[in-house]
Amino acid sequence: MDVRDWRDAKPKWAIDAAKSELEQWQITAALSWPQEAKPEPVPFQWGDYDNLHGEPVEGVYWTATHGVRRVEIREKNETDVGWKKWRFKIGDGQWSSSVTRGPLYPTQRDAFLALVWAECENAAKRLHTFKGMLRVATEVTQ
Numbered sequence: 001m002d003v004r005d006w007r008d009a010k011p012k013w014a015i016d017a018a019k020s021e022l023e024q025w026q027i028t029a030a031l032s033w034p035q036e037a038k039p040e041p042v043p044f045q046w047g048d049y050d051n052l053h054g055e056p057v058e059g060v061y062w063t064a065t066h067g068v069r070r071v072e073i074r075e076k077n078e079t080d081v082g083w084k085k086w087r088f089k090i091g092d093g094q095w096s097s098s099v100t101r102g103p104l105y106p107t108q109r110d111a112f113l114a115l116v117w118a119e120c121e122n123a124a125k126r127l128h129t130f131k132g133m134l135r136v137a138t139e140v141t142q
Contacts, residue, residue, distance in 0.1 A: 033120050034113060034116050034117060034120065036113060038113070038114065038117045039105060039110040039111075039113050039114050039117075041103030041104055041105055041114070042054075042057075042061060042103075042104050042105065042106060043055075044056045044057070044104075045101070045102060045103050045104060046099045046100065046101050046102075047101060047102075048101070050084070050099045052086075056073060056086060057073075058073055058074045058075060059072070059073060060072050060073075061073065061104035061105060061106060062104065062105045062106070062107060062108045062110065062111035063100055063102060063103070063104055063105070063111065064102075064103070064105065064111040064112070064114040064115040064118065065100075065101065065102035065103075067115075068108060068111045068112050068115055069090055069091055070090070070091055070108070071088060071089070071090055071100045071104060072088070072089040073086060073087070073088055073089075073100075074086070074087050074089075074095075075087070076097075080095075080097075082097045084097040084099075086099075088100050
């Protein structure tokens with residue numbers, strides 16, 4: 001006679017209940033706001049029409065615009081063509097004068113955290129809109 005672990009003898013309803021609880025926990029965790037504060041971007045950024053706000057510093061940064069990407073920034077040197085003062089390199093790409101718009105973050109983690117915050121804020125706005133639509137639809141049917 002072999003020895004069986006009591007955990008192997010759990011009935012199907014107990015296993016299903018544990019799975020359901022785990023799924024509910026995952027949903028709750030996915031819908032919860034981050035525990036950490038929203039990260040502050042570096043004090044400069046390029047906006048629409050390549051407008052620069054603040055004083056840029058050469059270095060490696062991370063953008064959370066359209067996903068998290070690595071961005072290197074440097075001043076134009078004498079071999080570069082074009083009139084723009086700054087050059088950008090996204091990921092492993094080539095240096096170019098194409099501006100990386102939006103906030104930049106000093107670390108990849110800060111950029112991911114900013115992305116999570118942005119997604120939570122967007123989800124909150126959408127849920128608010130849908131709840132308003134549901135309220136109006138409920139009032140109309142009564």
